[in-house]
Amino acid sequence: MTRTALLVMDLQQAIVGRVPGLDADFTPRLARAVAAARTAGVPVVHVVVGFRPGRPEAKSSPLFGALPEGAFTDGDPGAEIHPDVAPRPGEAVVTKKRVSAFAGSDLELVLRGEGVDHLVLAGLATSGVVLSTVRQAADLDYRLTVLADGCADRDAEVHRVLTEKVFPHQGEVTAVDAWIAGLG
Template identity: 55%
Template sequence: MSASRTALLVMDFQNGIVQRIADDSVVAAAARAVEAARAADIPVIFVRVAFRPGYPETAASNLSFSALSQAGDAFTQDNPATQVVDALAPRADEPVAVKRRVSAFTGSDLEVLLRGAGADSLVLTGLSTSGVVLSTIRQAADLDYRLTVLSDACADNEPDVHRVLIEKVFPKQAQVMTADEWVKSL
């Protein structure tokens, strides 16, 4: 059996989401993880949520996304609000997957990128804990990835929801640790 290959997922750390959810410490924790992954030759894959102009991917029946068509171009793929924040800027050799739903896998080429990287273990960071992180953990677990969640490199608008997910839900499918604990383990 071959050695395990890890990839770091940096999910939805984009301008329009960071300004609503994260404090500076969450972005800083994610930045430490990105820096350590790069130093350890661990692939870093960025994921952002964005849509085509006119939002053809959003169905009226989808409560989460149907209101976006009223948001003008705020969540379109070229809007500055959907770009990765400068503090975590991807390098030219780091892929950015654009997703069209909550999970990082749905409507993106993430699975193809992970296969190309030979990844079987994922380390997750993201905004929000109850959105992209939860949905991605569930789908990644069903796809048999080994999972780690960096608790301080995730955040949610609802601190109690974040705490319950990190302390009670995620440990059933993932190892949960801080970014600094993960960095020290490399």
């Protein structure tokens, strides 16, 4: 029996604010997906970037080590999950230390504990957390669905290539509204 979870990845204030050209309907569209998942009893897992004070785990990373001091630590308002998709009490919030949702996190333990074998992915950015998570999840034998309009990237062409040419080889690619329609 398939058990699905919706992963909402890197929808943090600082990240949402750094994706140029993000359409005004992006976070409301994801909010619809989150609401539909909750109604259907599909677990919603929020995946965020986070570091402890002093960010020792970020220093060896060319990407994360270049961030300003205090970025994505407790108290950083940019680390907050966007209010349109904020977690409800009881929903898992998984903190990762690298690009993939699995890297430096307990995501796999959370998913296995819930009996999840099908992941529905949404997040920022398509060429970052979504791509890295798709690859790692496929290697871990999860069934995958990517919500193409629930992802975005700084480069629209990269987003298009990934959602139209790369991700379909790993799993299903669909739109938020089509996924929601299939829940009922």
